[in-house]
Amino acid sequence: MAIALVLLVIVVGSVLFHLVTPWWTTPLASNWKQMDDTLTITLAVTGFFFVVINLFVVYTVWRYRHREGQRAAYEPENKRLERWLIGLTTVGIIGLLAPGLSVYADYVRPPGDALQLEIVGQQWQWRYRLPGASGKLGGSDARFVSAVNPLGLDPADPAGQDNIVILGNEVHLPLGRPIKVLLRSHDVLHDFFVPPFRARMNIVPGQVSTFWFTPTQPGRYESLCAQLCGVGHPNMRGFVVVEDEATFQAWLKQQPTFATTLAPAPSTGARAGSDALAEQGRSLAQTKGCVACHTVDGSPGVGPTWKGLFGKTETMTDGSTALVDDAYVKAFIRNPQARAVKGYAQIMPKIDLTDDELAALTSYIRSNGSASIDKAQR
Numbered sequence: 001m002a003i004a005l006v007l008l009v010i011v012v013g014s015v016l017f018h019l020v021t022p023w024w025t026t027p028l029a030s031n032w033k034q035m036d037d038t039l040t041i042t043l044a045v046t047g048f049f050f051v052v053i054n055l056f057v058v059y060t061v062w063r064y065r066h067r068e069g070q071r072a073a074y075e076p077e078n079k080r081l082e083r084w085l086i087g088l089t090t091v092g093i094i095g096l097l098a099p100g101l102s103v104y105a106d107y108v109r110p111p112g113d114a115l116q117l118e119i120v121g122q123q124w125q126w127r128y129r130l131p132g133a134s135g136k137l138g139g140s141d142a143r144f145v146s147a148v149n150p151l152g153l154d155p156a157d158p159a160g161q162d163n164i165v166i167l168g169n170e171v172h173l174p175l176g177r178p179i180k181v182l183l184r185s186h187d188v189l190h191d192f193f194v195p196p197f198r199a200r201m202n203i204v205p206g207q208v209s210t211f212w213f214t215p216t217q218p219g220r221y222e223s224l225c226a227q228l229c230g231v232g233h234p235n236m237r238g239f240v241v242v243e244d245e246a247t248f249q250a251w252l253k254q255q256p257t258f259a260t261t262l263a264p265a266p267s268t269g270a271r272a273g274s275d276a277l278a279e280q281g282r283s284l285a286q287t288k289g290c291v292a293c294h295t296v297d298g299s300p301g302v303g304p305t306w307k308g309l310f311g312k313t314e315t316m317t318d319g320s321t322a323l324v325d326d327a328y329v330k331a332f333i334r335n336p337q338a339r340a341v342k343g344y345a346q347i348m349p350k351i352d353l354t355d356d357e358l359a360a361l362t363s364y365i366r367s368n369g370s371a372s373i374d375k376a377q378r
């Protein structure tokens with residue numbers, strides 16, 4: 001009897017909770033209303049069976065409860081009942097699977113005039129590529145990946161020269177135009193997800209996965225990685241800015257092409273000052289993903305904070321100590337697996353950097369203050 005009552009409360013509570021919950025989905029910002037409809041159908045089917053089955057259990061527990069002098073009848077076979085149950089279950093399963101399959105078929109078949117957007121996932125950052133004036137994306141291969149060519153684009157492919165390369169985590173898209181997304185991963189399984197678009201797809205290393213969507217609302221939407229891809233996973237966030245065509249084209253013009261990213265950076269004069277170098281290092285810390293694990297405000301991260309790092313004496317996991325200076329920082333970045341700082345897991349990935357980039361990044365880390373100066377100021 002108590003069991004029957006508890007079940008009844010669970011059923012009524014669940015239905016009420018669904019009706020009054022404040023946790024609804026975000027407003028839809030793409031063409032994929034079908035995703036919401038499919039979810040609604042799934043919820044209706046599973047909700048219906050949840051209520052019916054539990055109320056049936058409540059009824060039988062109450063109706064056939066133990067009473068003195070009564071004996072249960074044994075009836076192992078009932079062909080008519082079994083046919084009904086098989087029929088109902090079949091209809092329910094079809095109702096669950098069919099809408100999803102039909103939406104998925106549309107989801108991976110982009111319209112022919114769709115704008116191509118390549119998204120490359122890497123522990124723990126996003127990079128993007130858009131076609132240039134030719135409208136084509138050039139070929140890529142893992143063996144072309146280097147510090148100056150992080151997307152691994154084929155330098156010999158003429159179609160790739162005018163491609164727009166975006167090494168930050170924010171990409172802009174034109175409003176109302178279908179976007180065909182091509183997903184690549186440099187290392188492990190990631191998943192690109194923009195909740196208001198209802199669009200997401202796993203990114204499997206070694207293959208290009210694809211889906212499409214049409215942004216229907218202007219705005220700045222947060223994108224996130226939806227597969228646990230390592231310790232920096234929660235930091236793997238980005239932004240998709242949806243704006244009108246003219247604003248998008250203006251933004252596009254400001255972005256570098258693959259050909260310009262390959263050209264050697266203009267050498268700044270020897271006395272151009274460490275400010276420019278540190279500034280270059282700051283943007284490297286962003287694009288190379290360092291900021292996923294290292295803060296500059298002193299707050300704890302996955303790795304040591306860069307605030308006041310220089311001049312500190314760090315204790316290693318093997319008990320040895322080391323003074324943090326230029327040589328220490330450079331050696332650590334070049335070979336992060338050689339040793340680990342006590343209190344931190346040995347998980348820093350090796351990141352490809354040219355010597356110039358390493359110098360810039362080190363200069364930026366130094367610009368966040370040094371322990372000895374801090375002490376002197378106190």
Ligand code: CUA
Binds near residue numbers: 124
């Ligand atoms: Cu990439 Cu989680």
